[in-house]
Amino acid sequence: MTALQNDVFLRALLREPVPYTPIWMMRQAGRYLPEYCETRRRAGNFMGLCTNPTLATEVTLQPLERFPLDAAILFSDILTVPDAMGLGLYFAEGEGPKFERPLTDEASILALAAPDPTDRLRYVLDAVSSIRQALNGRVPLIGFSGSPWTLACYMVEGGSSADFRKVKALMYDRPDLMHHILQVTTRAVIDYLNAQIEAGAQAVMIFDTWGGALSHAAYETFSLAYMQEIVSQLTREREGRRVPSIVFTKNGGQWLEKIADIGSDAVGLDWTTDIGDARRRVGARVALQGNFDPNALFANPAAIEAEAARILAAYGHGSGHVFNLGHGISQFTPPEHAGVLVEAVHRLSRQYHAA
Numbered sequence: 395m396t397a398l399q400n401d402v403f404l405r406a407l408l409r410e411p412v413p414y415t416p417i418w419m420m421r422q423a424g425r426y427l428p429e430y431c432e433t434r435r436r437a438g439n440f441m442g443l444c445t446n447p448t449l450a451t452e453v454t455l456q457p458l459e460r461f462p463l464d465a466a467i468l469f470s471d472i473l474t475v476p477d478a479m480g481l482g483l484y485f486a487e488g489e490g491p492k493f494e495r496p497l498t499d500e501a502s503i504l505a506l507a508a509p510d511p512t513d514r515l516r517y518v519l520d521a522v523s524s525i526r527q528a529l530n531g532r533v534p535l536i537g538f539s540g541s542p543w544t545l546a547c548y549m550v551e552g553g554s555s556a557d558f559r560k561v562k563a564l565m566y567d568r569p570d571l572m573h574h575i576l577q578v579t580t581r582a583v584i585d586y587l588n589a590q591i592e593a594g595a596q597a598v599m600i601f602d603t604w605g606g607a608l609s610h611a612a613y614e615t616f617s618l619a620y621m622q623e624i625v626s627q628l629t630r631e632r633e634g635r636r637v638p639s640i641v642f643t644k645n646g647g648q649w650l651e652k653i654a655d656i657g658s659d660a661v662g663l664d665w666t667t668d669i670g671d672a673r674r675r676v677g678a679r680v681a682l683q684g685n686f687d688p689n690a691l692f693a694n695p696a697a698i699e700a701e702a703a704r705i706l707a708a709y710g711h712g713s714g715h716v717f718n719l720g721h722g723i724s725q726f727t728p729p730e731h732a733g734v735l736v737e738a739v740h741r742l743s744r745q746y747h748a749a
């Protein structure tokens with residue numbers, strides 16, 4: 395494997411000195427790029443893209459051809475895991491993800507089993523190897539998974555939900571069944587992430603998109619505890635380097651200290667928390683990733699630059715910050731505006747790092 399030419403992202407995650415603040419963007423390969431839409435058309439649909447390692451490699455690299463990003467992220471989806479557990483994922487045009495066989499009764503819940511990733515998720519591992527080869531050491535590759543709680547939301551609701559009424563009813567009525575789903579899914583996620591690391595992922599991120607929808611008491615029991623279990627069982631080193639982990643609970647700002655304590659290397663922040671306050675709260679325990687409001691990318695270039703400058707100043711001097719959006723980039727974002735952000739972060743962050 396070719397030596398890594400740009401390890402600024404990996405170094406920032408470990409709070410080691412860096413010359414500038416690295417940046418990547420959640421959903422950086424996506425519908426805001428016309429070239430993505432073109433490849434997706436050739437694939438037929440979104441899952442066709444995910445299951446074809448050649449096309450998944452092509453779209454993973456597209457944002458890197460446009461912008462000098464400091465990391466690539468595997469092109470896939472968090473819902474490939476429940477699909478491999480037999481739930482039958484499909485994307486209804488314009489309606490988002492859906493499952494043919496959601497978890498609606500006790501029998502289907504008790505029948506749930508963790509899939510062997512080298513079998514049912516082979517296409518993802520093949521994409522990881524193929525992307526690593528195509529990157530040829532340009533930047534590190536991030537692997538990812540959903541958190542058990544976030545995956546369970548989709549598995550029980552059968553798709554996206556505005557209020558999570560089914561999964562919450564299950565959690566309060568039958569905590570035993572809820573914990574069963576979360577335990578099996580935790581096993582699946584551990585095996586899946588370690589298989590991605592084995593295939594070449596150089597950092598991993600856990601997306602807990604819906605953790606922030608839980609009550610204060612339920613968050614620790616039904617989401618954070620399972621992410622802690624995952625982090626404790628991840629492969630720590632590969633190719634002679636630490637494989638850093640990032641945990642991101644959207645709307646989890648009030649629980650930052652607890653999240654920082656579960657053993658991951660970095661914590662993701664949405665845009666609702668001040669990153670300077672967040673840094674004071676977590677201290678030297680973890681690096682922070684975030685926290686630009688993705689919809690600020692609809693403003694004019696001067697405003698985008700000013701907002702990037704504000705976040706960099708709020709974090710302040712020293713390493714430990716990976717610049718990112720606080721959530722996925724909108725499909726309506728003008729691509730040039732994403733370019734303005736990347737350039738501004740690289741240029742404006744040098745003053746915060748010793749030469």
Ligand code: CP3
Nearest residue numbers: 420421422423424440467468469470471472490601603722
């Ligand atoms: O960041 C990247 O570039 C890597 C790829 C990636 C995708 N999904 C591709 C995708 C990642 C990391 C995800 C994670 C994901 N998927 C999450 C967690 C992060 C988040 O956004 O909250 C969740 C909740 C999902 C589930 C999911 N997948 C939803 C709700 C949707 C529909 C939303 C939409 O934008 O239409 C998807 C589809 C999806 N996953 C798309 C992409 C690029 C759009 C599908 C398309 O091309 O039609």
